[in-house]
Amino acid sequence: MPQVIDSKVIHEKTMLYQNGEIIFQEGDSNRDLYIIQEGKVEIWKKTEAAEIRLATFNRGDFFGDMALLQGGTRFASAKAAGPTKLLVIQPGGFLLKIRRDPTFAFEMLQALSYRIKISNERLVDVIKKGNVPKATVDEILTLIGGQ
Numbered sequence: 001m002p003q004v005i006d007s008k009v010i011h012e013k014t015m016l017y018q019n020g021e022i023i024f025q026e027g028d029s030n031r032d033l034y035i036i037q038e039g040k041v042e043i044w045k046k047t048e049a050a051e052i053r054l055a056t057f058n059r060g061d062f063f064g065d066m067a068l069l070q071g072g073t074r075f076a077s078a079k080a081a082g083p084t085k086l087l088v089i090q091p092g093g094f095l096l097k098i099r100r101d102p103t104f105a106f107e108m109l110q111a112l113s114y115r116i117k118i119s120n121e122r123l124v125d126v127i128k129k130g131n132v133p134k135a136t137v138d139e140i141l142t143l144i145g146g147q
Contacts, residue, residue, distance in 0.1 A: 011093020017080035024064070028074045031067045031091045036060065039084030045076040056081065062108065068094060120144075 002015045002023075014037065017023060024030060026046055034041070036059050043055040043063060054076055057063050067074050068091060089097055098105045123144075127137050 011090040011096060013088050015086050015088055017084045017086065019080060019082045021080045021084075023078040023080060023086070024074050026074050026077045028067075030074075031071070032064055033062060033068045033089040033091075033094060034064045034078070035062045035087040035089070037085040037087055040081040041078050041084060041086075042081045043076050043078050062111065065108070065112065 002017050002021060017039075023034065023041065024032075026044075036057055038059060040059075041057045041061075041063060042053055043057070045052050045054050055063075063078060064074075123140065126132055132140075
């Protein structure tokens with residue numbers, strides 16, 4: 001069970017998770033943003049074939065941004081990979097944090113842009129290997145373009 005170790009600011013708290021402990025599950029409705037202060041977090045997605053690890057985040061990284069920024073439910077699950085200390089920012093505190101620290105917003109945008117670049121590179125690699133039919137590639141690219 002996670003432990004709250006600090007809650008000085010109204011929309012922020014620091015929590016401690018143990019190895020393997022679930023931070024949130026795919027489909028959950030909470031919209032908190034998490035910043036890793038210590039430890040690691042793995043992001044997992046269930047598919048028909050298997051559960052896939054999408055990412056591993058380390059100290060200084062953030063996650064939970066998709067639910068915060070887009071609304072809706074969690075796209076994937078997050079779990080601690082070893083003892084992990086997280087700063088948890090509730091939706092109401094997100095704008096306050098940006099107002100207090102505008103560089104936080106810029107750093108977030110940089111990280112999100114980098115993640116998109118990496119996703120695009122992975123997609124191109126899969127396409128080059130010929131593992132995906134052209135019609136599927138066209139459909140994916142149309143969706144990524146927001147059309």
